[in-house]
Amino acid sequence: MYRQARRLLMLRSSGGPGGNGPARSLSTGLPAAPAEDATFVEAWKKVAPNIEPPTTPLSFMKPRPATPPSIPGKLTVNFVLPYQSELANKEVDMVIVPATTGQMGVLPGHVPTIAELKPGVLSVHDGSEVAKYFVSSGFAFVHANSVTDIVAVEAIPVDQIDPALVQKGLAEFNQRLSSASTDVEKAEAQIGIDVHSALNAAVTG
Amino acid sequence: MSSGAAVPFWRAAGMTYITYSNICASLVRNCLKEPHRAEAASREKVHFAVSKWVDGKPEKPIFNYLSCLHKIIKDECSSDCHLGGDDVHEINYQCK
Numbered sequence: 001m002y003r004q005a006r007r008l009l010m011l012r013s014s015g016g017p018g019g020n021g022p023a024r025s026l027s028t029g030l031p032a033a034p035a036e037d038a039t040f041v042e043a044w045k046k047v048a049p050n051i052e053p054p055t056t057p058l059s060f061m062k063p064r065p066a067t068p069p070s071i072p073g074k075l076t077v078n079f080v081l082p083y084q085s086e087l088a089n090k091e092v093d094m095v096i097v098p099a100t101t102g103q104m105g106v107l108p109g110h111v112p113t114i115a116e117l118k119p120g121v122l123s124v125h126d127g128s129e130v131a132k133y134f135v136s137s138g139f140a141f142v143h144a145n146s147v148t149d150i151v152a153v154e155a156i157p158v159d160q161i162d163p164a165l166v167q168k169g170l171a172e173f174n175q176r177l178s179s180a181s182t183d184v185e186k187a188e189a190q191i192g193i194d195v196h197s198a199l200n201a202a203v204t205g
Numbered sequence: 206m207s208s209g210a211a212v213p214f215w216r217a218a219g220m221t222y223i224t225y226s227n228i229c230a231s232l233v234r235n236c237l238k239e240p241h242r243a244e245a246a247s248r249e250k251v252h253f254a255v256s257k258w259v260d261g262k263p264e265k266p267i268f269n270y271l272s273c274l275h276k277i278i279k280d281e282c283s284s285d286c287h288l289g290g291d292d293v294h295e296i297n298y299q300c301k
Contacts, residue, residue: 083248100213119229136229154230154245162238169236187218191225195232 067144071109077124079133079150086133086155092126095148097140098198106142113142119198121158121205122150132158134202136195163203170196 036059044053065076077095079087095106098120104113117138124131138152173192180186215225234245256266 119233134233136233137226153226154233154248156233156237156241160238160241161236162242165236169232183218184220187215187220188228190214191228192232195229196236199233199236 065145065147068146072146073108074146075106075108075110076147077150078147079122079124079152079155081152081155087124090124090126092124094125095150096121096123096125097150098122098135099140104140106140106148108146110142110146110148112144113140115140115142117150117152119195121198121202122152122155132202134158134161134199158202161199161203163200166196166199166203170200 036053036056041053044051074091074093075095077087077090077092079085079090093107097104097106097115098117099115100118101115103120104115106113117135117140119136120134122133122135124133133155134157135150135152136154138150138155140151141149143149169192173189173196177186177189177193180189213225216222231249234242234249237245254266254268256263258264
């Protein structure tokens with residue numbers, strides 16, 4: 001079985017220029033998404049030439065931008081919350097997201113990534129302006145066409161954080177952790193400590 | 206490959222991601238400065254009605270509580286509880 005593996009791998013990878021080609025193209029080489037299905041429209045026109053083909057939801061949406069062949073100059077950021085969209089298609093230079101694996105900087109041409117966010121500071125750098133938001137948790141998706149989607153449940157500008165409340169919360173959750181008995185209580189107390197220490201770092205740092 | 210990956214502490218304690226995310230969000234909202242805090246408090250509200258079923262008939266529903274959904278379900282519901290009901294009264298119920 002493994003004797004054939006190398007031959008099969010070579011077939012798949014070199015299938016582009018010669019031979020049948022790989023079964024599916026890699027997602028890095030995708031063109032822009034089509035607004036309507038060309039084969040469906042042709043088939044419809046053959047059957048009912050006088051009636052307009054039905055529109056699908058995809059034709060009302062803006063198509064996915066194509067993956068450019070060279071690294072674009074700016075990053076397009078969409079930062080959305082459940083109740084409002086903070087940034088929509090904003091062109092920026094860099095975004096630093098608080099991923100669970102640490103602060104991650106995203107520049108144009110970043111490798112496509114899905115990152116889970118931890119409570120922390122998200123900073124959007126555009127030229128010399130920096131906009132900082134404290135994000136409670138969420139996800140960041142970086143696509144091959146340098147579009148970054150950041151979704152969070154709650155995000156507040158860092159200057160709207162009240163330091164006194166943060167200290168109070170930190171003390172309260174530390175106390176709850178020491179008096180916690182069940183796993184769930186300990187987890188909730190630990191979450192409280194994580195969030196409040198991140199808030200503390202955001203306010204003072 | 207990743208079947209033995211380390212789970213986050215909240216999942217090990219039996220909490221789901223949505224619960225974790227909502228707890229984080231409500232903690233962040235509670236640390237806001239004053240005018241924003243009042244606006245944000247309205248975002249935490251959940252409108253629902255809970256009615257207990259007895260002998261196959263629903264009793265009058267407990268009215269729409271406005272916060273801390275998961276705590277209310279833990280406190281009020283036993284196994285014969287059923288979410289439903291048509292009354293739309295609003296009662297301010299803070300569960301801290």
